[in-house]
Every structure is written in structure tokens, then in C-alpha cells.
Amino acid sequence: MRAKTLSLLAGLLFAGSGVAMADQHPVPPNVIENLPPQQQQCRVCHQQTTPKVYKEWARSRHAVANVRCFQCHGTLDDFHKTPPIEKCMACHFHEVETMQKKKPGMKCWDCHQEHVFQFHGSGVKNLKSAKDFNPAQY
């Protein structure tokens, strides 16, 4: 128990070198590095460990466009369970900027459900998932 607390504390201290306070990924990086091949990519593990989240992402526009976990959540050494809003700004700068001006303090996923990120105003009322136009692949 004490060892666990100490290691958690140590992890937090170590992780605190990031822009925002980084989180500790439940499975430490050095353990993942030593797994056999094909188990080091986020999605391979998370298909089993967080199947709901995985499915939400896998059928989103992000997944089809190859926006992957680490682009928002960071690496295992610099991991954020809830990504800092800066990570969205690489592609969605204008939208984030507008949101920060009009609704300061809000985050994208306060309205757009995280991982799915359906949206309005593009002419698509209900987001069609990849499955809908190519059921054979799924």
C-alpha cells in the first residue's frame, strides 16, 4: 500500500514536467515496451480494455482520417487522460479560438461527445459512421 502510494507520488512528480500536469497511464511505459510486438499500439490493447471508447473512436471521422490516440492523449511518458485543449488547436485552431472568446473556460467535449465528436453545420445532420456506407468492412 505504502509502496503503491510512493510509486504513484513518484509517478506524479515525474509526470509533472509536462505542459499541464501529465497523468500516469495505468500500465507504465517500461512494461509496455517489453510486451511482445503487436501489443504496443494503443488501439490494440484498448480494443479489449475499453471496448466502448474504442468503438466510439473507430467509427468517428477522426479514425477514418487517421487521427490516433496519442495525438490527443500524448505518449505514455507524457500521458493525459483528458487532453489539454492545445492539442486540438493544431487542426481546429479557429474553432477553439472562437470558443475561448465566446465561451471561455469551456472544452470541445462539453458539447461534442469525446471520441465520437459529431458536429453540426456541415450539411450532415446525423453523422454517418464508416460502417453505414461500407457494412462489408465491419
Place this chain on the structure above:
Amino acid sequence: MGIGRRDFLKKSAALTAASLVGINLKIKADGIAPVEASAGENLAQIPDEVKRSPAYKKEGDIEWVRGVCRFCGTGCKVWLGLKNGKPAIIRGEKDSQINFGFLCMKGMLFYKLFRHPDRLTQPLYRKSKKEPFKPISWEKAFDIMADEMIKAIKKGEWGPMGWTGIAYYGSGQALTEETYLFQKLFRCIGTNHVEGNPRLCMASAVGGYLTSYGTDEPAGGYADFDKAQTVFIIGSNTAECHPILYRRIMKNKLANPNGYMVINVDPRVSPTSKIADIHMQFKPGTDLALLNAMAHVIIKEGLYDKEFVSKYCSFHIYTKGKDKVPLIGHAVSFEEYKRFLEKYTPEYAAEICGGNITPEMIRKVARRFATTRTVSIWTMGLNQRTRGVWVNNLVTNLHLLTGNVCKDGADALSLTGQPNACGGVREGGGLCHILPGHRVVKSAKHRHQLEKIWGVPKGTIPPKPGYHTVKMFSAISYTEEDKRRFPGLKPIHFIWIEETSPLQSLPNMRRFREGFARDDVFVVVTDIFPTRTTEFANLILPAAFHFEKTGVYGCTERRSQLTPKAVKAPGQAMPELWMIVNFAQVLAKKLKRERDPKLRKRASIVYQCVAPFIEAAKKDPWWTLSKEVWNEYAGKVTKGQDSDLSGATYEVLLERPDGVQWPAPTVEIARKGGTLRRFVVGKDPIATKIAQTHPEYRDWKCIDYGHLHKDHKFWVWLRPYKGPAEPPDAEYPFVLSTGRVIDHWHTASMTGRIPELAGDYPYAWVEINPKDAQRLGINPGDLVLVETRRGKNILPARISTDEGPMEGMVFVYWYDQEKSRMINFCTLDAFDPGSKQPEFKICACRIKKYAPAQPLKSFIVKLEKVRGGYLHNAELDPNEK
């Protein structure tokens, strides 16, 4: 009291001398300047002209500078953000008509490379490749290079291509100004041994356009994705290799799921297939039969555009022995073309193609292609083939037959892999047989045009092309087999390699690596990181990175965009343009002292080559020098050519959110973005002018003014089916194919150093079809021995039901720097006889389980400090040597 006059003068003198040679006065004890910036250090170095332009913004504590992404041929416009003087973030430019503000994972992360600890910061030299490298000054480096180059010239001879003993190998990632000045330098020195890695990437597409259009590069652009009704993707994993273009296709598909059809044609199911309505899987190398069969259906069912074909197309065939020039062949009638297509029935093609191809599928796709506005896109699947030019022609044929070219929403769009293969190498003259501004070495008229612009004597540029890439590197390895393969091969003893890593990217590379390890070839490598090529260098020159120097990239759709300097380069890293100007002056001085009059004559020519830029190189090699070189290239060399960029001055390029598409003969046209649609009267200034001044073309809507097409028509080529050079057989029953993943760029010298990307793909895999894996008893993750007639590799197996190759085929990613996983030991260097591009995509291999799944270590080449200097970890580790 303050500094006295004498001290002030002394200090100023020291600073001036230092800035001339680029020495950082804060040098550590061992001579290597620190890479990492200190806490308060301001790395922002933005030219005034940029600060006054729309390409600069200051928002709070972030300074933003606008440029182009460092990676693929899409050409996304990016803003680099410097926070507190340090590169901290990259975002997209929302007003760019290319990426609309979006970036892929590589584009958003390359700010992490600027002050990476592995950056090369000082020239490193060793006389023998068995010794460690020692840091030397730039002055000494140029001195040694000039001596070695003259030595190599003398060791070689003077042939119709010029000096046989020296060569330059550049890159589709070098800036246009760099490639232009490099090829100018080498041709002024007196050799056409000028090549670049686009030979391995785009040469077949160049050959395809030259034969189909009479001039290189596509007729339309990315805007056609939006108005298209069908997107025909063949030989391209767009989702991973041109992610932002794929995003655009995805968006169109999602907005109109029933009306917008996506067809993916690939022996492998890739992430691109996710939005495909039809996936056509055929045996590798059989696509020529497939495409001819589609043409057969289109003709037989009368679905071709009768007006377009009769008015704007003619038919050609090349018969060896009958025609002098493969690019021209001889004309035949439409009737003969129809007779030629008779045997390519859908049934015939389906039989050859295997996979999931059925005659009904071929008919369905052909009908869709012909009756809708179609855009085709392709990359290496079609180019890296021994029949690359032919298969490029066959796709373009379909567009010409169906009138799917020269109008909105329709085009035969070859996607360029590298960011500047078009702008720098194809347009800038960076291959052994071409000259800048879409000219060719063989034409005396073209050579004299350039010699006049350059102010050098007639006859400076040698009259015959140099060696193409595989031949050039064979002239270095110079084995018995090389000599047999290329009769009359003359050895090369000096090579300057810029911004590419051929000793990882060349096919069948074992003998090249062995050849480069010898001490009778002097190797100069210019790069930002150590690579599997710098490990064979005698001289490593540290280059400034993207945004640390200024220059233009020209992407897939003929669009040139400027990336200005914004960041201070680390240590003594300098721009390549500065290296060329200074080296040329040193070389000229030495050539003048030579006894041989042929060499002495070259002294003044070499000096004249860089004379217009000497002042700029002294005063400001980061911005002004690039601008002067661009002014010469765009303003003088491309002026009046079909790749005219004379209107695209730096001022205009800074203004525009997405650059300029040529032809852009005036500033007015350039300011509006240039020419989206080539050949169309009213849209293309060159076509418009021809229609106005030539009465016989007055009522033509499109004029193919390609210089090779004297009839001003598009050419449909009769190309028979021919399979790959090394199909599978009893001994090697699998097809080995290679390719990329989205995370890693080429040889991973950059992306392998970005933790997010390296973590997702720490090492390369071999993709195996689940049925084959089951049959051979291979489980996911198991180590597999992949063997060809040329070499072997050991790679972990990736077995997936979602993606992967068809049965009988394996697919390997080629970015891994670890020796046992470098797949180019296995690939084949057979090349297309027209384009000389090697067939990376198809060769025969066999696979078997080697060991059970186990943890693997990723490997990246680094320099280590040893006694006496520096050596690569690859040279020290017996497993990697």
C-alpha cells in the same frame, strides 16, 4: 567606462569573421556547439520582409510564421508558432485551399526536431571510413572536398556526359533553390551525373505524363475532388500517405454517401479501403490487363466521349526498332486501337488478375468511370514498377477516352510522394537527363538557352545524360555483376548526397552498402541527423532544417509555396545554398591552378555559376540568398516555359495563403493563385495565347501544348499487358511488396525521433494474410524470416482481418533503421526501361516462422563519442554493421 575603441574594433572584427564562416563563438571544449537552447535563449530569427508580410502574426506571446509542411507531397500550409522564442506548436492555415487548416500527425509534431539533441551541428571529417570522425571548420571542409573532387575527376575520364568520376545525388525534399543551384553547379563543373531520389519515386509518373501529355505534371488539381462523382484510387494508400487529401475525399463521401463513389484498387486492403464502395484486389503486376479491359468495355459499349476523342486525342504506339524515341513512337488510327483492345475482354483480364476481380466488376467500374466525372489518384503502386510508364499511360488513357480531363471534377492526378519532387527535381532539372524549366539535356537548343542565361560559354553543359540512380550507385559498387549489367560502366569516386538516405532506400542494396564502405570513393553527406547513409561518409555537412532556412516547395498540383526562415539553426548548421556558393569559390580557385587546360577552363565557369550570389551568401544566407536564387530560377529560367513561375515572386508567395500554381507568367495571374486547369483555353494563359495567335486552333477548347506533341493533341497509348520482372515461383512463392505507414516518413530519421510517432510504430512489421499465416503456423507477433534471392530479413508478423495483403503476398514497411529489418536488402532493382525507376513493389520471396513473439528493441542511428572523435552506433555494434 565601457568598451574602448580598440576592443570594440577587435570584437567587431571577430564577430564578422565568425559570421562569414558561421562559427558559433560559444563552442564547448571538444569543439561541438550545444544543440539545446538555453532557458532564456530566443531562437526566433525572422527576416524583416517576412515580418511585414501576411505570413507573420504575433498573438500574445506566440510569434507565428507561415510556411509549408516538411513532409509529404500534399503541401499543407502550416503556421509555426514560437512561444517565448522557442518552436512550440504547429497549426494549419485555414484559408489554404489544400488543407483548410488540417494537419496529419507528422505535420503537427515536427517542431520537436528543431533542437533535438541528435542534430548535426558541425562538419565532421575522416580520411578513412575505418577512423572516427573529427570536427573540422567549414573552411577546411570545402578545401578537402575540392581536393577530393579534383582527384576523382582525374581518376575518371571525360565522356559525352562530362566528367565520369564525380556525381551528385539529391532529394525531392530539398528546396527548389537548392536543387536548382546544385544541378547548375555540377553541370558547370562539367558533369550530368546529377540524380535524385525522385528517380525511385516519381520517374514513371514523369514518363507517363511526358508520353500522354507531351509535358510533365497533372492537368488539374485537388479542387477536382470536390466536384467529382467518382474517385478511382489505384496503387495508393492515400489514408496513410496523403492523409489530408484522404480527409477531403472522406468529407465528400460523408456529405454525399450515395452519389460519391470511391473505388480502391489495391492487392492489399489498407486503411484507404475504409470508405471504399468497391475494393478491387488483383494479383500484383496484373493491373495493366485490368486497365486495358476497362478501356475495352468503354469502347465496346460506346461509352467514350466521341467529341473529345475525335477532336483532341490521337493514338500512339512505340515499337522497339521501328521508332527512334520511346516518348514519341508513331501514330496509329482509332481503328487500330480498337483492334488492339479486342483481346482485353473482362473475362481475359479477370482470369489474369485473380484476387476478387470478376468480369462483372470490371464492367461495373468501367461504366461508372465513363459515365461520371472521375478523378483518379495513384502513387507508388503504379510508379515503382518495371512497367511503370505503361501503367501510368493506361490510367490516363481512361481519362482521355471518357473526356475526364480538362474539366471540373475530372483529372488523372498522379500524387507526388515527396514535398518537392515536382518543384525542385522535376521542374528544377535535378535528374541526369533533364534541365531546369522542363528542358532536356539532349536538346542543344535547351542547353544553349541555359548557358546564355547563366552567362557561361556554349558547350558548358555536356551533351549526353549522366547515369540514372541505379546505374550511378552501381558505378560506385562496381561489382562484376554491375559491370556485366551496364557494359561500359565508368566508376564514380566522389559523390555528394543531399538530404536523403540512399543506403537505406535503394533496392537490393547490399552491394551498394559494401561499395560505399570502401575508401576509394569519397562520400559527402549533407543532412540534419545521422542516418544509415552518413555511416558511410567521409564528410558530414550539417544542414539547416526546414524553417531554419528559406525556400520554395512545389507540391503535387503544380503549386509552389514558400517556407521562410523563422528559427535559428543550431551550432554551425548552414543552408545548402551557402555551402554551394562557398564551395564553388574554393573549387574555382583550385581548378585555376590545374595543369590540364580542360580543368583550368572550368575554373571561371564554376565561379560564374555562383557569382550572382556571392554577395548575398556573405550578407544573408538565410533569406536574401534564397531570394536571389529563386529570382534567377523563376524569373529567368522558367520564363516562357510551360512551368512559368516568373509571376510568383517571394512577395506574392508570402501574400498567398496557398502559393501559386504554374503557369503563372505574370504577377497578376500569380496573385490570383495561378492556373488550376492546364490546357483549357480561357483558363490556361498559354493555351489561351495559342488559340488567339493560331487560326487553326481558334475553335479548340483544349490545346495540349506539351512540347513533345506536335499535333497538340492528347495521346492515347497502346500498351500491352506485361507482368512484373520477378513474379513468384516454386522456390519463392510469395510476392514481397513494401510501403509506408502514416506515422513514419521514409527512413524515419525525423519521425523516429518524435516520441509520439516512434511509439506507435517502434519497428517494422511484415503483414501476412491470415490464411497464409495459419497454413504456415505463424502467430501474431512471431518473428518471420523473409527471404529473396538477394537477401533476408527477420520481422515480426502482423496478422489482421481488417487490413493486409491478399493471399500469396506479404507487405513490409521500409522505415526501420535496424539492419535485420531493413527490407531493401530483399527488394529488387530491376527498373522500367523508360523511366529507370526500380520495381520496389513486386519481387518474389519466401517466408517461414523464425522464432516466437518476443520483445524487440527499436533502433535509430546516432553518433557516439569515442576515443579520437565520433562514430555511429551502427558502426560500433557488430549486429548493425
